[in-house]
Amino acid sequence: MLIDDVTIRVAAGNGGDGSVAFNKNLMELGPTGASGGNGGSVFCEGVADLGALARWRNSKEAIAESGEPGGMQYRDGRDGKDLTFPVPVGTVVHNLDTKEDIEIASIGQRVLLARGGKGGRGNFHFRSSINTSPKRAESGTPGQSWSIRLELKLTADIGLIGMPNAGKSSLLNELTRAQQKVANYPFTTLEPSLGVYYELVLADIPGLIEGAASGKGLGIKFLRHVERTRTLFHLVSCESDDPIRDWTIIRNELGAYSPAMIQKDEKVLLTKTDLSTAASVARILERFREAGVDALPLSIHDSESMAKLEQLLRSLIAAKSAAA
Ligand SMILES: Nc1nc2c(ncn2[C@@H]2O[C@H](COP(=O)(O)OP(=O)(O)OP(=O)(O)O)[C@@H](O)[C@H]2O)c(=O)[nH]1
Ligand SMILES: [Mg+2]
Incomplete structure (x- = not known):
């Protein structure tokens, strides 16, 4: 089950308290209490994996480490580690307490959700010429803590569809930084x-x-x-004994799902052409033409065909910015 809407609590770490300590060595009197470490912050980061919200199936809390308290002999407390968790691109992060919404629009985009508390200064930092033995130290400040709703709203422009093993994930990996598992089985x-x-x-x-x-x-x-995408890339493999039949079967399933799906702009990609002869590829393309479809022959191992596809993608980018 794809998890696409969860509410969690994010809590940054507290700052560690500063310490009050004095040098016990008579030759060297004076305050030695060190500062507490800063609390770790909580971030989320956009990733390609749409299933990334599944980690919240059971636990619903993201808690970063607190800073350590200051030590005795000038030894500052260690900072708490930041916590960064992945969210799928297209996730809208609603802060239910501040009512602030942020959309994670790109892979690698990192957003601060809760800021860690600041470590308090130890008494060493309060020494002065008029007060050489301060007994004062600061407390660490608390980390921010919020209730956050993560809602995945897919905003894909292009949906890659087709039969199992048609080469959809391979194409996604080839064109983008996605690292989808690819294997020769359905x-x-x-x-x-x-x-x-x-x-x-x-x-x-x-x-x-x-x-x-x-x-x-x-x-x-x-x-x-892919209901909201404008364009579908329908991948049909050359390996099939009847690519036209494969294409028709999927079209029927799309139509059964929703009539709007078959009205979308569809580009048929005839994949894995490197596994077939040129004559056989030409024959399949001809059969597609008879069915009124202008299919694009493609192999991820043939840079010329990939360049043609990228040309098509660029025209889609131009159309998208014209529409915006
Ligand atoms: N020779 C060749 N093999 C390809 C090409 N594209 C994909 N493959 C291989 O085809 C197999 C299936 O590829 P996938 O990308 O996993 O196919 P898929 O459509 O995502 O499959 P499902 O996730 O099962 O629906 C893998 O073994 C790929 O290495 C291609 O252009 N040429
Ligand atoms: Mg796949």
Whole structure:
């Protein structure tokens, strides 16, 4: 089950208290109480993995370390470690206490959620010519603590769909910094995942099969993640004994899910052309043309075909910025 809406508590670490201590050595009197360490802060960071919110299934708290109290012999307390947890790109972070909302829009974007408390100064820092033995030290300040709702709102521009093993995750990895598992068997991908290609967000959806609309395979529940995308890249593998049939089957499943899905702008990508002969690729393309589809032949091992696809992606970026 994809977790896409959770409420958690984030708590930054408290600052450690400063200490009050004096040198016991008669030759060297004076305050030696050191400062407490700063509390660790809590951050979240955008990642491609759409399943990243699953870590909150059981525990619902993100607590950073507190700073250590100051020591006796000028030894400052250690700072508490920061805590950074991953959230999928497209997550909106609602601070339920301050009512502030932040959207995590890109991979690697790191956002401070709760600031750690400051360590208090030890009495060593309060010495002066008029007070050589201060008995005063500061307390550490408390870390911030908030109630936070993490809501995943996918904003993919392009959905990668197709039968299992068609090469969807491979293409996502090739175009973006996503590191999706790729393997030569069906249903390698079990949860949707995102990658970012310049201004475009691509969503890789688990493979669909005949009967998906009635729950076969992994079903079509993941299609809701590409419901809002404008464009679908429909991947059909050259390895199939009937690519046109594969394409038709998926179109039917899309239609059964929602008529809006088959009205989307769809680009058919004929994948893994390196595994097929040029003549066979030409034959398949011709059959697609007869069905009214202008398919793009593609292999992730053929840079020329990848360049053509990137050209198409650039035109989609241009269209997106024109629409914005
Ligand atoms: N030769 C060749 N192999 C490819 C190409 N693209 C993908 N593959 C291989 O095809 C297999 C399936 O690729 P995936 O990217 O896992 O396919 P998928 O569509 O994500 O599959 P599911 O997650 O199961 O739906 C892997 O062994 C890939 O290495 C290609 O252009 N050429
Ligand atoms: Mg996959």
